[in-house]
Amino acid sequence: KAGVTQTPRYLIKTRGQQVTLSCSPISGHRSVSWYQQTPGQGLQFLFEYFSETQRNKGNFPGRFSGRQFSNSRSEMNVSTLELGDSALYLCASSETSGSNYEQYFGPGTRLTVT
Amino acid sequence: AQTVTQSQPEMSVQEAETVTLSCTYDTSESDYYLFWYKQPPSRQMILVIRQEAYKQQNATENRFSVNFQKAAKSFSLKISDSQLGDAAMYFCAYRSLISNFGNEKLTFGTGTRLTIIP
Numbered sequence: 001k002a003g004v005t006q007t008p009r010y011l012i013k014t015r016g017q018q019v020t021l022s023c024s025p026i027s028g029h030r031s032v033s034w035y036q037q038t039p040g041q042g043l044q045f046l047f048e049y050f051s052e053t054q055r056n057k058g059n060f061p062g063r064f065s066g067r068q069f070s071n072s073r074s075e076m077n078v079s080t081l082e083l084g085d086s087a088l089y090l091c092a093s094s095e096t097s098g099s100n101y102e103q104y105f106g107p108g109t110r111l112t113v114t
Numbered sequence: 115a116q117t118v119t120q121s122q123p124e125m126s127v128q129e130a131e132t133v134t135l136s137c138t139y140d141t142s143e144s145d146y147y148l149f150w151y152k153q154p155p156s157r158q159m160i161l162v163i164r165q166e167a168y169k170q171q172n173a174t175e176n177r178f179s180v181n182f183q184k185a186a187k188s189f190s191l192k193i194s195d196s197q198l199g200d201a202a203m204y205f206c207a208y209r210s211l212i213s214n215f216g217n218e219k220l221t222f223g224t225g226t227r228l229t230i231i232p
Binding site for chain 1: 147151156157158159160161164205209217218219220221222223224225
């Protein structure tokens with residue numbers, strides 16, 4: 001099976017702009033989670049989608065949003081970008097149950113806000 | 115809310131030696147998963163080992179094993195016969211099992227950077 005893919009891998013944006021990141025989960029996985037990784041705050045949970053519904057959300061402002069499509073692909077959007085949004089954004093997919101539970105991570109999208 | 119603490123920002127070990135990375139967590143739940151993830155410089159996060167809290171037996175995966183002390187809320191990772199490819203950031207993570215649904219959230223520690231000395 002192909003792994004989790006994320007596009008684009010690198011992105012440079014200017015403050016005030018908006019950005020959309022994409023994540024394609026492993027075939028058959030219906031849950032997609034997003035995390036923000038920064039040197040200062042570490043890895044923080046953004047939100048999780050399952051069957052096109054947001055099931056869980058972290059403590060991020062409303063500028064951060066996401067959605068999931070019927071094929072389980074997910075996008076996250078950040079509006080009105082701030083310098084502090086510069087981070088590595090990781091997507092992970094999983095099957096939601098089972099003794100071999102695991103979240104599989106993508107390579108990430110490196111966002112730089114100038 | 116659950117918290118995960120990794121008190122060792124950096125560790126180093128000689129190649130072929132054994133190293134132990136520490137992790138403690140705080141939770142009021144009785145059922146949960148614990149994980150160790152590895153993030154090499156290439157940035158792809160990969161699972162090293164998982165432990166279900168209801169299992170008393172410590173998980174083992176080849177050269178990687180854990181010491182899970184539920185009462186002490188401690189979950190350390192032991193790497194035996196360290197290899198150059200083990201160099202990476204290691205993250206301890208917690209996943210609640212209150213409900214099978216809507217609990218995909220992983221709570222991560224701050225990570226330990228492991229250096230392997232040839």
